[in-house]
Amino acid sequence: MQLALGLARLAALARQDEWRAGEAQGLTPTQGDILTTLAQRAEGMRVGALAAQIHVSQATASDALAALDRKGLIERYADPTDKRATLLRLSRKGRALAKRWPDGFARVIDTLSPKDQAALMGIVVRAIAALERQGAVSRQRMCLSCQFFAENAHPGAARPHHCRLIGAALGEGDLRIDCPEHQEAHAA
Numbered sequence: 001m002q003l004a005l006g007l008a009r010l011a012a013l014a015r016q017d018e019w020r021a022g023e024a025q026g027l028t029p030t031q032g033d034i035l036t037t038l039a040q041r042a043e044g045m046r047v048g049a050l051a052a053q054i055h056v057s058q059a060t061a062s063d064a065l066a067a068l069d070r071k072g073l074i075e076r077y078a079d080p081t082d083k084r085a086t087l088l089r090l091s092r093k094g095r096a097l098a099k100r101w102p103d104g105f106a107r108v109i110d111t112l113s114p115k116d117q118a119a120l121m122g123i124v125v126r127a128i129a130a131l132e133r134q135g136a137v138s139r140q141r142m143c144l145s146c147q148f149f150a151e152n153a154h155p156g157a158a159r160p161h162h163c164r165l166i167g168a169a170l171g172e173g174d175l176r177i178d179c180p181e182h183q184e185a186h187a188a
């Protein structure tokens with residue numbers, strides 16, 4: 001299928017920059033994925049959730065975390081909600097490295113107009129939501145599953161959706177895939 005071929009080409013290009021950065025730092029692709037994932041989670045993550053997020057087994061994640069620990073890039077601390085559980089977060093050194101980490105898809109996105117970027121964002125968000133429902137992708141903190149999200153609250157407007165938390169209209173390009181304020185809709 002030509003669309004699949006095109007997407008594979010873009011993904012390969014996007015990963016090149018990240019792998020190059022990983023090689024320069026002595027990090028494997030999995031360790032690089034952990035670095036960029038934890039960079040989005042200042043509140044910390046458990047190993048199981050982290051493994052699900054980057055689509056590796058818990059054993060693979062644990063090995064990668066041990067290597068990141070030895071390099072001083074992560075910290076482990078007791079979960080304040082359950083003292084028996086451990087949370088992971090980036091160390092100061094890890095945060096500094098994450099800030100310098102290349103955004104592999106930036107080159108691809110830069111070729112698109114703002115309008116096409118917004119349209120593509122809507123397509124990507126809905127594809128992820130569909131895969132979530134199939135159980136192929138771990139639960140994301142996305143607008144589409146958030147109790148504060150009102151889809152098409154402003155029909156016909158340039159920004160048709162609405163976030164009740166921030167009280168603002170959202171366009172397709174404003175939709176979030178990983179929002180720290182996300183609350184599951186069914187928890188309402």
Ligand code: SF4
Pocket residue numbers: 141142143144146147148149150162163164165166176179180181182183
């Ligand atoms: S709180 Fe975040 S995830 Fe929820 S609707 Fe607003 S922007 Fe989207």
